[in-house]
Amino acid sequence: MxxxxxxxxxxxxxxxxxxxxxxxxxxxxxxxxxxxxxxxxxxxxxxxxxVRHCEFNPGDLVLRKVFHITPDSRGKFAYKYDGPFVVRETFFGGAIILSDMDGTENALPVNADVFKKYYP
Missing domain, CATH: 1.20.5 (Single alpha-helices involved in coiled-coils or other helix-helix interfaces)
Structure with a gap:
């Protein structure tokens, strides 16, 4: 006012x-x-x-990223990737079922973000 x-x-x-x-x-x-x-x-x-899209097909060899939740005695010299593994099955959302090189299959699917292709 x-x-x-x-x-x-x-x-x-x-x-x-x-x-x-x-x-x-x-x-x-x-x-x-x-x-x-x-x-x-x-x-x-x-x-x-x-963004580089990475598609995995059954039979591809991949390396899985290691998440160091527990302290490792090797420190910064610890391995960053574990494997190689064989892709057994892929799903639409980016989930992958793996198996070891000797053929034992892992039952749980894992997100594809933690993998990279392995070229022997």
Missing amino acids: RVLAESALEEAEWAKQRYEQLNLIDKKRLIALCHGQCYQQKMTRAFNAR
Whole structure:
């Protein structure tokens, strides 16, 4: 009310200007939202263009990444990958069932993110 008294505007004219300002804020908010979505789509496309998709087929040899949950006495000289293993079956979501080189099959599927191809 103090602003209204200082500006010497009529109440109806002040309400009209205020309403126009609120509409302008909504428009700017929508523009900012659209800009943010466009930016995210552009970043997603740029990232996905550089992703190397790795597909595994039954019979391929792979190495499995070792997660050092327990401390290893070798420290930084410990092996980073374990294997090689043979891919027995692949699933749609990126899960793989492995078997050892001697033919014993692991029952649980493992995510394909922890594997890389092995070339003897």
